[in-house]
Amino acid sequence: MYYETDKNDHGLPYNPLKACVVPRPIGWITTISEAGVVNLAPFSFFNVLSYDPPFVLFSAGSHEADGGRKDTVVNVEATGEFVYNMATWAQREPMNHSAxxxxxxxxxxxxxxxxxxxxxxxxxxxxxxxxxxFECRLHQIVKLPGHKKSSEHHVIIGRVDAVHIDDAALTADGRVDVLKIRPIARLGYKDYTSIESVFQMEKRTPEDEIVPRAPVP
Ligand SMILES: Cc1cc2nc3c(=O)[nH]c(=O)nc-3n(C[C@H](O)[C@H](O)[C@H](O)COP(=O)(O)O)c2cc1C
Known part of the structure; x- marks a missing residue:
């Protein structure tokens, strides 16, 4: 099938778009208002963008009712700070509640x-x-236009200034143990997945290159 997004003429019972980019990690984002009120919300338009130093982004839509900005965006604009929390299987219910x-x-x-x-x-x-x-400070906000006011998005790009990893989430050889902590991720529709299997391939990535390695003799 084929459709054009300006027409949205996919003819399917549900919009397939989000199911076409999966799984999406969930940035479970804490912010604080100028008045000091804590806000927590999940964002599946989330990812890490770089690593030296690391930057992350998440993209927030606007309120359906009046097209107003979500509290997370208002707070980040006002304070310049947010925290990324990893969402896991164990905390799937409070994560959902915080939406x-x-x-x-x-x-x-x-x-x-x-x-x-x-x-x-x-x-x-x-x-x-x-x-x-991840403790993050605001780098830039990019506004993406929407077909209507409520589909306008604010993309928040933040610099990761500090990283916390629970020691219990590390394997004996010092890797993040994703099979133990079971991060959850968003699929299309109401579907989620959690990490339950891992496979490896030898291809090297830029991340591998910054790990100090023994000099070649
Ligand atoms: C798993 C999950 C992922 C979500 N991802 C997004 C997202 O990427 N962008 C967005 O605008 N809203 C997303 N939402 C909805 C927001 O979490 C919800 O509107 C949020 O509570 C807004 O909170 P705030 O007004 O306190 O910032 C998601 C909800 C859930 C449950």
């Missing part, structure tokens, strides 16, 4: 039954129980 649209005065971490851990360099707290956290 609710609630008033700006509500602490969404507490509302999801979660506790915060203090960050070191930024003010937004980290989600306790999440095995990986």
């Amino acid at each position: 609710q649209i609630v008033g700006r005065g509500i602490d969404e971490m507490a509302a999801a039954g979660l506790e915060g851990l203090p960050s070191r360099l930024v003010r937004p707290p980290r989600v306790k129980g999440s095995p990986v956290h």
Whole structure:
């Protein structure tokens, strides 16, 4: 099948677009308002972009009702800070809970039954129980136009200034143990996946190149 996105004439019962880029990691993002209220929300338009230093991005749509910006965007614009928390199978329910649209005065971490851990360099707290956290500072916001006001997106690009990894999430040889922590990711529709198998190939990536290696004799 073929369709043009300006016409959206796919003829399918559900828009297939998000199912065509899968799995999407979930950036579970903590921010804090100028008034000091903690906000937590999942974003599957999320990824890491570089590594030396690392940058991440997430893309937030606008409110269906009035086209207003989501609290996460308002907070990042105001404070310049956010925290990425890795979403795992164990915390799938509170992650889903934190997607609710609630008033700006509500602490969404507490509302999801979660506790915060203090960050070191930024003010937004980290989600306790999440095995990986990145402390991030705003680099740039890019606005993407929408066909309507509510489909306008704000792409938040942040520099990762600190990384926390739970020691219990590391294997004996010092790798992040994804089979143990089971990160979850978004598919299309209401579908999710979690990491339950891993395979390896020998192709080298730029990330491998920055790992110090023994000199070739
Ligand atoms: C798994 C998952 C992924 C989501 N991904 C996005 C996303 O990439 N962009 C977005 O705008 N909303 C996304 N949402 C919806 C937001 O999480 C929701 O609108 C959010 O609670 C907005 O919160 P805020 O107004 O407190 O910032 C997602 C929801 C779920 C459950």
